[in-house]
Amino acid sequence: MSSSEPILSVRNVSKSFGAVQALNQVSFDVHAGQVVALAGDNGAGKSTIIKAISGVFHHDVGDILLGGKPIDFATPHEARANGIETIYQDLALADNLSIGENIFLGREPKRKLFGVLPILDRKAMAEAAQGAMASLDFHVTRLDAPAGAFSGGQRQAIAIGRAIYWNARLVIMDEPTAALGVPEQRRVLALVKNLRGQGKGIIFISHNLRDIFEVADEIVVFRRGENAGVRKPSEATHEDIVRLMVGG
């Protein structure tokens, strides 16, 4: 896998907020069909690096390459337009809108009524929602139901469905299992594997080492804004990772 050109390449990226050095010379790659887990204690720089990638803020030094080209997006919207989809812990779904309306939020398709009056194409939204959810092995029984009527794991699936529909190349998942019960956590991990099977590059952030060991192909450990090491789950134990996280 590592022989192919990476989708995302982070090269010696640094970022400071005033006197605080949040990131110091951080590097890692994400390939197509690869899950890269970012591990580290609170304040280690995991959130900072994904915010730099997803356009929430700019980095100071170093390069972030997407498909070989350097990027420095001004807004998350711009990052999404270029195939980077971020799925947040607290989901960011509008609970009063249907699955289709959520997938298309901000990019709604239109059709012409009687050939003149532009109106929202709700049928196209519902059909696309059904398709995107089916590719995640979710058969949606009620496309008119508001997103708020679904369970936590199903709502994660909607957010992931949005990434699939918009053909994201890179999906960033920030603590996707944090707010879920155990059965739902299993379901979301299955979704992550499904996404990998579809050839997406995935950055997976979690506090839960068990989750990381289950889905990750590579674990990049951060400590105090620096690369503390890279391990493959098959060649490392939980203790190895923890040791890298805390130092020593």
Place this chain on the structure above:
Amino acid sequence: MTITAATPTGSLPHPVIIWIAQLRAWVFLCLLIVSFEIWARAAEGTSFIFNIYNIQSIAVFATAPLLLALGQTFVIISSGIDLSLGFVMGLSSVIAAHASNYVTARYGVPPFAGMLLAILAGTLIAFVPGLVNGLLIAHLQIPPFIGTLGMYGVARGAAYLFAGGMTVAIDNPWFSAIGNGRVYGVPVLVIITAATCLVMHYMLSQTRFGQHTYAFGASKVAARRAGINVKRLTVKIYLLSALGAGLAGAMYTGRFTAGAAQAGEPLLLDSIAAVVIGGASLFGGSGTIWGTIAGALVIAVIQYGLVFINVEPFWQFIAVGAVIIVSVLVDQAQRGLTGGREVE
């Protein structure tokens, strides 16, 4: 690979039941009319609703609060509130009257063109308070309740100052005809209000602007993360509600052949009540134009109907107040029924 059925948690009722639940304000309106009809026949021996004069009166009665309530619907769906609408309407009414007099006296503009210019001036002056409301709320993060409460005072003072503390009489037969004329028995005011309803319904249900208003009202974070320019959206919403009040003000001037600063004073709370009776939640994220129309008609029927059956007029405040409370209770029950999340 296992196929998982994504069924909404809790049982979601049949779409038809949800549809009826959303139209409950219309059901209530019908029950109300039937009750008044029975009472009118039993007590007075006359018909309440099979009486063209009553229908016309109720419809005209409903136009002013409805014009305020249409824009208020967008504001409330976005989880805001616009308290300035009553006096924005008054300001517009005064400016429309002055404009009508000014263009006639100064430039000798013919009555028809004078009427158009006056309505335009009255509606467009509302742009100013609407824009200020939007900018305060979107860019300076002032809570809608406070920002529009401030504008309530500013618009009130400005309206009385422009009016010189009096009403501003107009003398333009066309302007008066807009407020009092009929086309094939249908009051012109009702035609204008109905057309405004159609435009507002289209904007809310069929455009990205409307869709984003719903999303923003349910989750500001979701709307922002979806790439929606939420600041511009907020400004647009408050502009729209102010323009509706501006039109209402100009219509008032035509109807009473005078501009008055206090034109919309009693209508602000009616406009909010109409939106709430129509099924919108004050927490944001839900509501429809159809519901608001029914809500405004419910209020108009209660107010007119109680007078018609010779009940002391003060009872209408109690009746409308009770209806508001009951609609909120029904709304909460329906939320539980249709599986929406509880607002904590």
